[in-house]
Amino acid sequence: MVGIGPGDLKQMSSRALEVLKCSECIVGYKTYINLIKELIRDKDIVSLGMRAEIERASLALEKVLSGKIVSVVSSGDPGVYGMAGLVLEVAKSRNLKIPIEIIPGIPSANSAGALLGAPLMHDYVVISLSDLLTPWGVIEKRLTLAAVGDFVIALYNPKSSGRTWQLEKAVKIMLTHKSPDTPVGIVKSAMRRGQSVTVTKLDELLQYPVDMTTIIIIGNSTTIVFGSYMVTKRGYEV
Numbered sequence: 667m668v669g670i671g672p673g674d675l676k677q678m679s680s681r682a683l684e685v686l687k688c689s690e691c692i693v694g695y696k697t698y699i700n701l702i703k704e705l706i707r708d709k710d711i712v713s714l715g716m717r718a719e720i721e722r723a724s725l726a727l728e729k730v731l732s733g734k735i736v737s738v739v740s741s742g743d744p745g746v747y748g749m750a751g752l753v754l755e756v757a758k759s760r761n762l763k764i765p766i767e768i769i770p771g772i773p774s775a776n777s778a779g780a781l782l783g784a785p786l787m788h789d790y791v792v793i794s795l796s797d798l799l800t801p802w803g804v805i806e807k808r809l810t811l812a813a814v815g816d817f818v819i820a821l822y823n824p825k826s827s828g829r830t831w832q833l834e835k836a837v838k839i840m841l842t843h844k845s846p847d848t849p850v851g852i853v854k855s856a857m858r859r860g861q862s863v864t865v866t867k868l869d870e871l872l873q874y875p876v877d878m879t880t881i882i883i884i885g886n887s888t889t890i891v892f893g894s895y896m897v898t899k900r901g902y903e904v
Contacts, residue, residue, distance in 0.1 A: 667744035667753060668737045669771020672857035673701035677777070682769050686737055693726040694739035694749075701858070702739065710734070717798075723749065723756040730764055742773040747794060747822060775820040778853035778881035781863050783895030785851055785883045790818035790898075795825075795832040802832070809836055813843035818889065818898055821882040833882075837871055840884060844868055849885040849896050856881060865896055 668685055671677040683705070686692065691710040692699065699706070699713045712729070714722050722738065729736045740748030750768045757766065779786040791812045797805060812819050819840070824833045840848070846869035854862045854877070864874055868884060876882065888899040 667748065667750040667766070668739050668769045669743040669745075669748065670698060670702055670739050670741055671743075671772040672774070672777045673698070673741055674857050675702070675705065677772055677857050679769070679771065682771060685767075685769055686739075688735060689737040690734045691726075691729045691736045692739060693722055693729070693736060695722070698739050698741050701741070719749065719752055720756065723753045726753060727757060727760070727762060727764070731762075740771070742777075743771045744768055745770070746773045746775075746792070774822065774856060774881050775883070777856035778820070778851065778883060781853055781856055781861075782851035782865065782883060783892070783897055785818055785849075785885055785889060785896040785898050786820070787898045787900050788818060788886065788888065790820060792820045792822060794822040795836055796823035796829065797832065805832075806835070806839065809839045810843070813840050816844075816886045818886045819884040821884070823878055824876045824880055824882055826878050833876065834872060837868065840868055844884070845887070848887075849889045849891050851883040851885075851896050852876060852880060853883070854880045863894075865891055865894060 668682050670682060686705055689709060692706045693712040696713040696715055699711060712725050726736050726738045738749050738753055742748065744750040745768060775792050793808050795805060846867060848868040850866050850868050850871050852864040852874050885896060885898055890897050
């Protein structure tokens, strides 16, 4: 499994580049395949759409069993909402004793955090608002506990064409436990073409367009705004 980071080739690790070059077959979601297409033109490419994760994992393992060197690509890090866990689960279910290596990449929250300044300087949590695989009741509980605990909160998958109400409910929960003036960063397509970065306040978050390529970082009670930057204090006396 290879983490390609944000998608810009300059943001990929040298190990990820090396593994992709040595691989004979590349398996991945079509959007991620397109991000690295200039690197893999001479490879056997298996590109599938959204919600075909189990099929991708199965096909990748079948390619390995046929004797090929295979890379399954994920944006960000393959172990953060990526394919690493699923490939290992499928391998376990089939009792496959094959070597599997996970190549880390820059997670989306960290890419967004860097563009915003330093909002992740203290304890933070990452929560996906997608309820396709996780019941909304579970997500709501996690949002509430993270807000009560005064964590910085990075939200993945805030909204899609088929999921339009989850972010509004998440903001309502946040406003119950956080100040309306809490700094919020909205980063779309972090370190990719079409990138945009916005710093606003919690009670103004819903005024801005977001989609599945957007990461939202909600500060804690110590987070401040300095120019265009968000900074979460660690407790130093400056």
